[in-house]
Amino acid sequence: MLELYHWEPNGYFLKPLIALEEKQVPFVSHWFDPTAFEQYGSEFPHSVEIALNLDREGPVLRHDGVQICGSYFMLEYIAEALPGLELYAADPVQRYTARAWGQRLAAIGADVCLLGSVRYLQPRFARGSAAHVESAVAKIEPLERRLAWRALLDGGYDERALAAVRDRLGFALQRIEAALVASHWLAGPTYSVADIDAFALIWTLPELVPELVNARSTPHILLFLERMHARSAVQRALGYSRSGRPQEAFVPGAEPSRWG
Amino acid sequence: MLKLYHWEPNANSGKPMLALAEKGVEYESHYLDLLGFDQHRPEYLAVNPDGTIPALVHEDRVFTESTPMMEYIDEAFAGPALRPKDPADRWRMRWWMRFFDAYFAPSLSMIGWSVFVGPSARQKDPKELAAAIERIPLPSRRVAWRKALFNEFSPDELEESRRRVQFAIGVLEAHLAGSPWMVGESYSLGDINGFNLAYALPLSQPDKCNDQTTPHIMEWLRRIYERPATRQTWAKGRTRLAARIDILERA
Structure with a gap:
């Protein structure tokens, strides 16, 4: 039995939806709302790994009793454990390249989640946090997950901090752009989990940070996004949206580097 | 020829060093003094333009991320498996x-x-x-x-x-x-x-x-x-x- 607990198809939640649709394996979809803190409820899967998951808020895959979290490693699990389209090249060099992108994209994802949460989620909280939100956040463990929500509730990111995040993100995006000049796909000649990983994290950026992702600065990223949008698996994955605006669905993600 | 550019057997440098030793793979060791900023000198930047340590060079390919590098070592070389099968x-x-x-x-x-x-x-x-x-x-x-x-x-x-x-x-x-x-x-x-x-x-x-x-x-x-x-x-x-x-x- 294969079950996926997920939210709107964006960011970490979009990755396994694309991979499972690429594999064309049947699965049970459990849609939950992390902005209503349903992931802390008794019906949601629980484990040490899920509680300490460094993506903080993200999907959970349950496969024959095994609970998988951490969105990049979930992609690797889907690639290795399930039948269907190969999502990893056989060549060890390409596999290394995909994993190296997985590490770099984890940092990019942290910055994207932060910018998206500040843009779309923080205003909801700013309009007046209901007592039940304050109460739900106060109960979140571990501390790192609670503080990410707390920072949003308190409006804890000033323009200087956000400018630093955008600078860092701009530098990282130029590295993706450079890689896509050399190859249509990130990890080498063939489509792989690295492309799913990247698309899920950056497809919203032309709208979220148009000053960083646009036809002049990142033409190859825009072409990459077009190639990905053209895939039927990606279209089916985006079809899991209930809001019709998945590009505005953000919750706190991985913690940006504490080293600056 | 396999080359590894590394500092002390510690943290990121130690990961590929220990993985290669467990696999029984010989390599050409290039020791860089991190505190002497060897990793930012032109001769090393020619190998790894990011100036981070370690870097593994195998058949003219350069690998610079230490944890994925360990998985590469396990996949590309013979020797005892260092990852579970399941x-x-x-x-x-x-x-x-x-x-x-x-x-x-x-x-x-x-x-x-x-x-x-x-x-x-x-x-x-x-x-x-x-x-x-x-x-x-x-x-x-x-x-x-x-x-x-x-x-x-x-x-x-x-x-x-x-x-x-x-x-x-x-x-x-x-x-x-x-x-x-x-x-x-x-x-x-x-x-x-x-x-x-x-x-x-x-x-x-x-x-x-x-x-x-x-x-x-x-x-x-x-x-x-x-x-x-x-x-x-x-x-x-x-x-x-x-x-x-x-x-x-x-x-």
């Missing part, structure tokens, strides 16, 4: 490696840089230090080095790192109480990764990691220390950093 166990191994790399290590290294790397590097001429920082290619690494060299870690940042180290040691001890290795019954890259991070904990965090408080971590570290590949790898160390491993000698 996909769920592989996922567990990767989960732990990310916990080490992205949670435990940044906090432990912030403490380490504040008490060791920064003070050691500050022995040099300040102008030379400033020039060395300017040569660092990655902006994020420039920020990190500046913080370490000029002691810019705030008391709050260091206190938070100490809290996280304490928390992570508790998580690791609880896990090893139920499992001899990071994943099940076999030694894996998860253990190699964790050992490189944790081998000196009994010395650097003696109140948090010791035979009374964390007996399972201590036994796990000693079992890894006693492996021939570990002895062989740490013998390549040149400084007191690597010599800290002696704390794991059984009484």
Whole structure:
């Protein structure tokens, strides 16, 4: 039995939806709302790994009793454990390249989640946090997950901090752009989990940070996004949206580097 | 020809060193002095333009991310398998490696840089230090080095790192109480990764990691220390950093 607990198809939640649709394996979809803190409820899967998951808020895959979290490693699990389209090249060099992108994209994802949460989620909280939100956040463990929500509730990111995040993100995006000049796909000649990983994290950026992702600065990223949008698996994955605006669905993600 | 550019058998440099030793793979060793900024000199930037250590060069391909590098080593070379066969166990191994790399290590290294790397590097001429920082290619690494060299870690940042180290040691001890290795019954890259991070904990965090408080971590570290590949790898160390491993000698 294969079950996926997920939210709107964006960011970490979009990755396994694309991979499972690429594999064309049947699965049970459990849609939950992390902005209503349903992931802390008794019906949601629980484990040490899920509680300490460094993506903080993200999907959970349950496969024959095994609970998988951490969105990049979930992609690797889907690639290795399930039948269907190969999502990893056989060549060890390409596999290394995909994993190296997985590490770099984890940092990019942290910055994207932060910018998206500040843009779309923080205003909801700013309009007046209901007592039940304050109460739900106060109960979140571990501390790192609670503080990410707390920072949003308190409006804890000033323009200087956000400018630093955008600078860092701009530098990282130029590295993706450079890689896509050399190859249509990130990890080498063939489509792989690295492309799913990247698309899920950056497809919203032309709208979220148009000053960083646009036809002049990142033409190859825009072409990459077009190639990905053209895939039927990606279209089916985006079809899991209930809001019709998945590009505005953000919750706190991985913690940006504490080293600056 | 296989070449590895590395510093001491410690943290990121130690990961591929120990993985290669466990596989029994010979390599040409290029030692770089991290505190002498060898990694930012032109001859090394020609190998790895990011100026980070380690870098593995195999058949003209360059590999620079230490944890994926270990998986490459396991896939590309013969020798004992260092990853579980079962996909769920592989996922567990990767989960732990990310916990080490992205949670435990940044906090432990912030403490380490504040008490060791920064003070050691500050022995040099300040102008030379400033020039060395300017040569660092990655902006994020420039920020990190500046913080370490000029002691810019705030008391709050260091206190938070100490809290996280304490928390992570508790998580690791609880896990090893139920499992001899990071994943099940076999030694894996998860253990190699964790050992490189944790081998000196009994010395650097003696109140948090010791035979009374964390007996399972201590036994796990000693079992890894006693492996021939570990002895062989740490013998390549040149400084007191690597010599800290002696704390794991059984009484």
